Amino acid sequence: MATSSVAHKLDDVPPPAPRPELVGGGPPVRPNMPLLNNARLGVIMMLGAELMFFAGLIGAFLVFRLSAQVWPPPFQPRLPLGVTGVNTVILLFSALTVHWAVGAARVGQTAVLVRQLGFTAALGALFLAIQGYEWARMIHFGLTTSSSVYGGLFYTLIGAHGVHVIGGLIWLAVVYWQARRGRFSKKDFVGVQTTRMYWTFVVALWPVLYGLVYLY
Amino acid sequence: MSESAVAHGAHGQHAKPSFISHYIFSLDHKMIGRQFLFVGLLMLMIGGILAMLVRWQLAWPESPVPGLGFISEPYIYPGPNGGGIIPPQTYNALFTMHATIMIFFVVMPIMVGTFGNFLIPLMIGAGDMAFPKLNMLSFWVGAISGVVMLSSFFVPGGPAAGGWTGYATLSAKAQYTGVEWGQHLWIIALMLNGVSSLMGAINYITTVVNMRAPGMGYFRMPLTVWSLFITAILLLLALPVLTAALAMLLFDRMAGTSFFLPEGGGEPLLWQHMFWFFGHPEVYILVLPAMGITSDLLSTFSRKPIFGYHAMAFSMIAIAGLSWIVWGHHMFISGMNPLLGTAFMMTTMVIAVPSAIKVFNWLGTLWGGSIRLTVPMLFALGFVSNFLIGGLSGIFMASTPVDIFIHDTYFIVAHFHYVVAGIIFALFAAVYYWFPKMFYRNMNQTLGKVHFVLTYIFFNGAFFPMHFLGVGGHMRRIYNPLQYEFITPMHDWNIFITWSALILGASQLFFLGNFFWSLFAGKKAEQNPWQANTLEWSAPTPAPHGNFLTTPTVYRGPYEYSSPEVTEDWLPQDKDIGASTAAKAH
Numbered sequence: 001m002a003t004s005s006v007a008h009k010l011d012d013v014p015p016p017a018p019r020p021e022l023v024g025g026g027p028p029v030r031p032n033m034p035l036l037n038n039a040r041l042g043v044i045m046m047l048g049a050e051l052m053f054f055a056g057l058i059g060a061f062l063v064f065r066l067s068a069q070v071w072p073p074p075f076q077p078r079l080p081l082g083v084t085g086v087n088t089v090i091l092l093f094s095a096l097t098v099h100w101a102v103g104a105a106r107v108g109q110t111a112v113l114v115r116q117l118g119f120t121a122a123l124g125a126l127f128l129a130i131q132g133y134e135w136a137r138m139i140h141f142g143l144t145t146s147s148s149v150y151g152g153l154f155y156t157l158i159g160a161h162g163v164h165v166i167g168g169l170i171w172l173a174v175v176y177w178q179a180r181r182g183r184f185s186k187k188d189f190v191g192v193q194t195t196r197m198y199w200t201f202v203v204a205l206w207p208v209l210y211g212l213v214y215l216y
Numbered sequence: 217m218s219e220s221a222v223a224h225g226a227h228g229q230h231a232k233p234s235f236i237s238h239y240i241f242s243l244d245h246k247m248i249g250r251q252f253l254f255v256g257l258l259m260l261m262i263g264g265i266l267a268m269l270v271r272w273q274l275a276w277p278e279s280p281v282p283g284l285g286f287i288s289e290p291y292i293y294p295g296p297n298g299g300g301i302i303p304p305q306t307y308n309a310l311f312t313m314h315a316t317i318m319i320f321f322v323v324m325p326i327m328v329g330t331f332g333n334f335l336i337p338l339m340i341g342a343g344d345m346a347f348p349k350l351n352m353l354s355f356w357v358g359a360i361s362g363v364v365m366l367s368s369f370f371v372p373g374g375p376a377a378g379g380w381t382g383y384a385t386l387s388a389k390a391q392y393t394g395v396e397w398g399q400h401l402w403i404i405a406l407m408l409n410g411v412s413s414l415m416g417a418i419n420y421i422t423t424v425v426n427m428r429a430p431g432m433g434y435f436r437m438p439l440t441v442w443s444l445f446i447t448a449i450l451l452l453l454a455l456p457v458l459t460a461a462l463a464m465l466l467f468d469r470m471a472g473t474s475f476f477l478p479e480g481g482g483e484p485l486l487w488q489h490m491f492w493f494f495g496h497p498e499v500y501i502l503v504l505p506a507m508g509i510t511s512d513l514l515s516t517f518s519r520k521p522i523f524g525y526h527a528m529a530f531s532m533i534a535i536a537g538l539s540w541i542v543w544g545h546h547m548f549i550s551g552m553n554p555l556l557g558t559a560f561m562m563t564t565m566v567i568a569v570p571s572a573i574k575v576f577n578w579l580g581t582l583w584g585g586s587i588r589l590t591v592p593m594l595f596a597l598g599f600v601s602n603f604l605i606g607g608l609s610g611i612f613m614a615s616t617p618v619d620i621f622i623h624d625t626y627f628i629v630a631h632f633h634y635v636v637a638g639i640i641f642a643l644f645a646a647v648y649y650w651f652p653k654m655f656y657r658n659m660n661q662t663l664g665k666v667h668f669v670l671t672y673i674f675f676n677g678a679f680f681p682m683h684f685l686g687v688g689g690h691m692r693r694i695y696n697p698l699q700y701e702f703i704t705p706m707h708d709w710n711i712f713i714t715w716s717a718l719i720l721g722a723s724q725l726f727f728l729g730n731f732f733w734s735l736f737a738g739k740k741a742e743q744n745p746w747q748a749n750t751l752e753w754s755a756p757t758p759a760p761h762g763n764f765l766t767t768p769t770v771y772r773g774p775y776e777y778s779s780p781e782v783t784e785d786w787l788p789q790d791k792d793i794g795a796s797t798a799a800k801a802h
């Protein structure tokens with residue numbers, strides 16, 4: 001390095017040689033070899049933001065829950081603990097299938113990958129269908145967004161999670177379609193990994209919401 | 217020309233890019249930065265005009281504003297000679313939309329959108345952002361949110377009128393402000409704006425972490441990049457909380473919930489907590505990029521290394537960290553437990569430490585430097601001076617016993633304009649400084665100096681006397697101050713402030729004229745007109761898509777000015793003077 005006592009003149013310093021791929025026009029420069037590739041890092045950021053979004057909603061829930069003398073408030077329908085408990089198990093199982101999908105992608109077993117992605121999506125859809133059925137019943141019994149803050153919180157928190165499950169199903173559908181067309185290989189399965197990250201987040205969030213909204 | 221290399225190089229397509237792919241749906245971070253700049257400047261004009269109307273009403277209450285008579289009756293009442301009188305509900309809408317536009321559609325798009333996009337890849341030696349398509353999407357979602365926000369001016373009932381803080385219950389029920397769809401659109405626009413900023417933040421963080429050029433360690437990054445990096449983290453974590461609160465507010469208005477409505481068992485204070493949990497980090501989202509840019513400019517134009525580089529980076533990290541535990545200082549008079557209030561007072565006071573470190577280091581950078589009073593340097597100094605005044609008045613606001621008396625008076629208006637409107641000095645500094653890189657031409661320096669002198673004088677003329685009004689008890693969002701007898705003796709200050717504000721607004725014509733004239737007819741810029749060290753000046757002007765002709769290798773930090781190793785007083789980060797010695801020896 002520059003330890004010489006003589007001061008240099010900048011103009012004397014030779015310019016570096018032109019980068020060959022840019023002389024004829026090429027892709028943008030990506031000089032660094034990162035520890036975690038862009039896609040996975042980007043999804044981590046997104047999940048961080050999602051976490052803060054749910055933290056906001058959960059914080060609001062706790063403000064009402066902690067200051068309430070009686071919870072759920074009187075004359076409001078009780079939530080279906082048993083059915084939702086079974087539903088929780090269904091959703092938790094889908095975290096395993098998406099995990100197995102990544103395992104299959106890692107060793108290049110496309111058929112298994114496609115099957116496991118299909119299972120995951122099917123379990124997610126089943127979870128959503130049961131939720132929808134329970135919502136219809138609860139509205140029938142008189143729990144609505146305007147029946148009480150309790151109802152409003154229930155539909156906002158559980159609904160926000162439901163929207164994320166729908167988003168996950170769309171994501172899974174895209175990746176399922178890509179996998180069937182042979183988009184992923186042993187070397188390149190980042191798309192499956194990011195799917196697992198997002199789906200695991202959606203699944204892991206559920207027991208927290210179940211515990212707070214249904215059981216607490 | 218080389219813009220055509222949009223990663224189609226592999227396919228051998230070298231067609232000239234169409235107008236649409238070059239200017240409208242561009243994937244180039246530099247073009248996206250320019251798009252944010254033009255949108256931000258347009259919104260700055262709109263937000264400025266709203267401020268002028270607010271000032272008119274305060275100086276000459278209920279007297280006709282010239283030329284405003286064309287607006288129909290419930291919004292503006294006709295006066296003589298085509299003038300129009302501002303009624304109270306319109307006044308509420310004016311200050312609400314002024315603040316909303318200035319914060320979310322001027323300072324954020326320009327400081328974060330423009331300079332984040334334009335500078336981060338160039339300054340770290342990357343070819344583009346990590347996710348160019350997400351970047352384009354971020355701009356377009358932001359643009360749509362701007363359209364939604366502006367469209368609220370044209371719906372029946374007018375735009376939101378519950379203040380930019382949207383306090384419930386005022387914002388949660390249409391009857392209270394008489395605004396139905398205006399407030400709905402305000403909420404929807406802010407949610408869209410949040411999504412846009414989130415996409416930007418994900419991009420900035422990933423780019424800084426993954427895409428730095430060889431040799432560009434974290435502690436060789438210019439402080440501008442540091443500030444934008446920290447800002448992006450704050451955006452990422454603060455905005456979703458606002459989104460959650462906005463969703464709940466929208467449900468209160470549209471879905472029959474009563475989260476913030478006491479009559480339905482709701483809790484209005486919950487809105488304040490959620491809003492300010494986002495709102496205080498938001499202040500640093502606005503001001504940190506200004507601090508980073510100022511640091512770079514002061515060093516460059518003092519021809520001296522920045523004083524205390526590490527202290528500068530760590531003080532920004534400390535400010536960002538502390539910003540999460542101070543939000544209660546906005547709520548001292550909300551009936552909060554005094555013990556909790558004291559805790560919030562303490563944490564807030566602690567922020568003075570890293571802020572003071574920054575100001576002292578800026579002064580240390582200037583000390584003994586060979587200062588070049590260019591236009592960007594003048595504006596950077598203006599920012600330091602405003603931030604100093606705004607920071608000191610912040611200490612009064614932070615202290616509970618004082619705040620009880622000056623809360624929601626013109627003192628707070630003075631305080632946040634010195635900080636947030638003071639950012640506009642850093643904004644102008646940055647535009648004047650990077651204009652040659654963005655638009656390949658120089659802005660006129662003489663016009664720039666006139667712009668600075670007028671802006672500096674009338675900025676202080678407009679905002680400094682607000683301190684006096686505030687201490688005198690002048691309320692913050694009052695429609696007609698003259699209805700209170702105790703304010704009447706101070707009324708001359710209101711007239712003085714309004715004249716200063718009007719001249720301040722008119723002075724910006726020097727900027728706009730200079731900007732658009734230089735865009736087409738300015739002197740052609742050299743590659744490194746300011747003799748600066750950071751990497752963006754090593755890229756050619758105009759920089760092609762992909763930015764650098766060779767991947768730069770970074771040998772040193774960004775502030776090696778007046779180094780004894782070279783005869784010139786600057787030493788770019790990517791100059792390999794070791795190699796040249798070796799080359800000569802052979």
Ligand SMILES: [Cu+2]
Nearest residue numbers: 496543545546
């Ligand atoms: Cu604050």
